[in-house]
Amino acid sequence: MTPTGPTVSMFALLGLPEFRPGDDLAGILGDALAGVAHDGDIIAVTSKIVSKAEGRIVAAADREDAITAETVRVVAERAHADGSGTTRIVENRQGLVMAAAGVDASNAPDGHVLLLPEDPDRSARHLAEVLRDRLGIRVGVILTDTLGRPWREGQTDAAIGAAGVVVLQELAGSVDGNGRPLAVTAPAIADELAAAAELVKGKAGNRPVAVIRGLGHLVTGLDVPGARALIRPSERDMFRWGSREAYADGYAAGLAARDSQA
Amino acid sequence: MTPTGPTVSMFALLGLPEFRPGDDLAGILGDALAGVAHDGDIIAVTSKIVSKAEGRIVAAADREDAITAETVRVVAERAHADGSGTTRIVENRQGLVMAAAGVDASNAPDGHVLLLPEDPDRSARHLAEVLRDRLGIRVGVILTDTLGRPWREGQTDAAIGAAGVVVLQELAGSVDGNGRPLAVTAPAIADELAAAAELVKGKAGNRPVAVIRGLGHLVTGLDVPGARALIRPSERDMFRWGSREAYADGYAAGLAARDSQA
Numbered sequence: 001m002t003p004t005g006p007t008v009s010m011f012a013l014l015g016l017p018e019f020r021p022g023d024d025l026a027g028i029l030g031d032a033l034a035g036v037a038h039d040g041d042i043i044a045v046t047s048k049i050v051s052k053a054e055g056r057i058v059a060a061a062d063r064e065d066a067i068t069a070e071t072v073r074v075v076a077e078r079a080h081a082d083g084s085g086t087t088r089i090v091e092n093r094q095g096l097v098m099a100a101a102g103v104d105a106s107n108a109p110d111g112h113v114l115l116l117p118e119d120p121d122r123s124a125r126h127l128a129e130v131l132r133d134r135l136g137i138r139v140g141v142i143l144t145d146t147l148g149r150p151w152r153e154g155q156t157d158a159a160i161g162a163a164g165v166v167v168l169q170e171l172a173g174s175v176d177g178n179g180r181p182l183a184v185t186a187p188a189i190a191d192e193l194a195a196a197a198e199l200v201k202g203k204a205g206n207r208p209v210a211v212i213r214g215l216g217h218l219v220t221g222l223d224v225p226g227a228r229a230l231i232r233p234s235e236r237d238m239f240r241w242g243s244r245e246a247y248a249d250g251y252a253a254g255l256a257a258r259d260s261q262a
Numbered sequence: 263m264t265p266t267g268p269t270v271s272m273f274a275l276l277g278l279p280e281f282r283p284g285d286d287l288a289g290i291l292g293d294a295l296a297g298v299a300h301d302g303d304i305i306a307v308t309s310k311i312v313s314k315a316e317g318r319i320v321a322a323a324d325r326e327d328a329i330t331a332e333t334v335r336v337v338a339e340r341a342h343a344d345g346s347g348t349t350r351i352v353e354n355r356q357g358l359v360m361a362a363a364g365v366d367a368s369n370a371p372d373g374h375v376l377l378l379p380e381d382p383d384r385s386a387r388h389l390a391e392v393l394r395d396r397l398g399i400r401v402g403v404i405l406t407d408t409l410g411r412p413w414r415e416g417q418t419d420a421a422i423g424a425a426g427v428v429v430l431q432e433l434a435g436s437v438d439g440n441g442r443p444l445a446v447t448a449p450a451i452a453d454e455l456a457a458a459a460e461l462v463k464g465k466a467g468n469r470p471v472a473v474i475r476g477l478g479h480l481v482t483g484l485d486v487p488g489a490r491a492l493i494r495p496s497e498r499d500m501f502r503w504g505s506r507e508a509y510a511d512g513y514a515a516g517l518a519a520r521d522s523q524a
Contacts, residue, residue, distance in 0.1 A: 002294045005274035005469060008462050012267035032264045076500040089500060097413040146447070150412050150501035151359040152420070153494050154430045154450030156457065168416045171465055185408070185465055188416030195418065196458035199477060200270050203433055203447055207267060215461060232415050238338040238351060239412035241505040250509035254516020 008214035012200045012207035021055035026130035029209065039137040040216025042165055043127075044197030046208035047116060047143040048107050050123050050161075056115040063105045066113045070101035073234070076242020089148075089242065094120060095231045096160060099148050117143065120161025121226030128163035128222055140165030140219040142227070144194040146203075150239060157198035159190035162227040166190070166218045189218060190227055270476035274462045274469035283317035288392035291471065301399040302478025304427055305389070306459030308470035309378060309405040310369050312385050312423075318377040325367045328375045332363035335496070338504020351410075351504065356382060357493045358422060360409050379405065382423025383488030390425035390484055402427030402481040404489070406456040408465075412501060419460035421452035424489040428452070428480045451480060452489055 013032050019025060029045070037043065051057070060066040064085075073091040080087065092101040094116055102116040117123045120143045128141040143161030148154075159167065167190035197210040234240045241249070275294050281287060291307070299305065313319070322328040326347075335353040342348065354363040356378055364378040379385045382405045390403040405423030410416075421429065429452035459472040496502045503511070 001297045003276040004298065004473075005276055005462060007271050007273045009269050009271045010458075011269045014265040014267055035263045036266065078500055087500075146449075151494055151496075151499060152450060152453065153492050154448040154453070156418075156450050156453050158414070186416040187408075187460060187465060188414065188418050189461070191414065191416070191418050192457040192460055195454040196272075196461060198449060199451070199454055199458060200267060203449060211266075230415050232413055237413060238340055238349075238504045238506065239501045241508070242500045243503040243505075243508040244500065246503070246505040246508035247512035247515075250512025250514075251516040251519075252512075253509075254513040255519065256516075257513075258517050 006214055008212065010196060010200045010210055010212045012202075013209045013211070014207065016049075016206065016209060018206075019049045019052040021052065021057060023053040025050060025053035026127050027134075029127065030131055030134035032209070033131065033135060033211070037131070037135055037137060037139055037211060038213060040139075040213070040219050041137075042140040042142065042193055042212040042215060042219060043131065044142050044144055044194060044201070044210045044212060045124075045127065046201060047120060047145045047160055048104065048114060049208045050117045050120070050127075050143055051114050052107075054117055054123065056117060057108050057112050058115060059111060060113045061111065063100075063103060063113055066115070067101045067103045070103055070115060074245075075240070076245055078242075078244070091234065092116070093118075094160065095228065096147075098145075102145060116145065117161065121163065121228050122161075124161035124226060125163035125222060132164070138164070138219055142190050142193055142197075144197060146198075156191075157194040159194045159227040159230065162190045164220055164222050164224070165193070166220060167225060167227055167229050188230055190230060193218075268476055270474065272458060272462045272472055272474045274464075275471045275473070276469065278311075278468065278471060280468075281311045281314040283314065283319060285315040287312060287315035288389050289396075291389065292393055292396035294471070295393065295397060295473070299393070299397055299399060299401055299473060300475060302401075302475070302481050303399070304402040304404065304455055304474040304477060304481065305393065306404050306406055306456060306463070306472045306474060307386075307389065308463060309382060309407045309422055310366065310376060311470045312379045312382070312389075312405055313376050314369075316379055316385065318379060319370050319374050320377060321373055322375045323373065325362075325365060325375055328365045328377070329363045332365055332377060336507075337502070338507055340504075340506070353496065354378070355380075356422065357490065358409075359496075360407075364407060378407065379423065383425065383490050384423075386423035386488060387425035387484060394426070400426070400481055404452050404455055404459075406459060408460075418453075419456040421456045421489045421492065424452045426482055426484050426486070427455070428482060429487060429489055429491050450492055452492060455480075
């Protein structure tokens with residue numbers, strides 16, 4: 001029979017409580033993972049429960065105002081054809097480019113919205129520290145959120161926070177199966193872990209935490225870069241602005257140049 | 263002990279041969295998966311071996327010429343700072359927006375390049391048909407390739423072809439854990455499967471095929487949309503053009519507008 005490589009397995013934790021501001025998330029997850037987690041496991045935690053436990057719930061009469069408050073830079077916006085509002089793709093306080101700045105009204109009480117953790121890497125690191133200490137094993141932690149993307153329909157989960165796990169595998173200097181250099185390849189491991197975890201966490205059920213087992217070679221000390229390293233600096237981004245916004249800026253500059261020549 | 267959800271497991275096939283034009287890929291994979299694959303498994307196949315077996319290797323004195331030939335629309339381009347060439351993000355013949363049109367020089371003999379399968383969904387469907395028939399079980403098939411993305415560093419694997427598997431899970435009408443509607447959420451399942459599979463296939467070793475087990479509810483008949491459904495039509499894309507390209511178009515239009523008024 002065909003030989004196979006090592007098996008990676010993934011499963012979600014069931015029966016976790018609804019999290020509220022002030023909850024000791026690390027303690028609760030430590031309890032939940034005791035006897036379940038193994039050395040080398042990677043724990044994928046939906047960022048929404050981190051936000052809830054950290055009290056990142058704010059009263060907001062208007063979700064749009066909350067989005068504005070979290071926005072550092074509007075990347076692109078477009079009014080919905082049906083007049084139901086505007087999609088805003090922005091760079092938020094965490095440096096992430098995402099729809100609605102990561103402000104979530106669907107998982108918060110009426111009249112409130114849920115914000116992303118203030119510093120997702122710090123939150124991930126705290127979780128990893130507590131879990132490692134509590135369980136006596138080396139685990140990696142990623143915080144996940146759901147991101148849309150240009151050019152492709154639907155969303156995939158990505159890592160917005162990480163600790164104790166390789167986030168980006170720099171393969172420059174490595175070779176492919178033919179011995180040729182893999183110069184520009186750098187798998188965004190933490191995003192692939194987040195996407196994989198979503199397959200067992202899902203969106204509808206109350207399964208905000210998944211365990212990924214069998215990738216212990218990706219688990220590291222806590223002194224490696226977090227998920228912030230997956231954010232491309234906007235000045236190096238060929239899609240720093242929406243097409244319509246960039247066109248409008250160019251148009252205005254073209255007019256002004258013409259005026260100054262006149 | 264904390265209850266856990268169903269386990270999803272993934273592993274790569276080892277010892278597959280190097281594929282060459284004319285090889286019966288479906289037959290070889292059917293042999294390799296006999297006794298290995300189970301009903302409900304999803305088989306993730308690196309598109310490069312499909313390209314090789316389908317003879318999508320062309321002589322190309324210049325990789326840039328090959329990219330031009332595969333390009334339908336240049337989305338963005340930028341010269342490398344070190345003068346080593348130009349990065350071109352293009353929409354290719356398959357409708358995918360990707361760097362270098364998916365043309366790969368690193369996995370082809372000297373003086374040749376590897377193109378993507380001509381119709382990746384058709385290739386996936388053929389594989390799924392043959393594998394289902396040969397193995398007597400219902401498997402899903404995705405063809406994967408490595409894509410960069412705006413705003414985030416590194417690449418993740420995505421599904422460029424699919425058959426017999428849910429590619430996009432439309433959750434409109436579903437509710438979240440609080441009973442609120444999940445209106446705009448549509449997980450790009452096939453891309454998450456591709457990303458997950460990359461974690462066991464990797465880039466360096468000769469592991470072009472992975473089996474994902476435990477997600478049989480995502481396996482369907484062969485009459486469902488393929489990965490083409492994951493491509494957002496460019497006219498609906500807020501990032502249809504690179505920022506610099508859109509700015510330049512706008513600038514030219516601004517100048518011309520004044521001319522027409524003068």
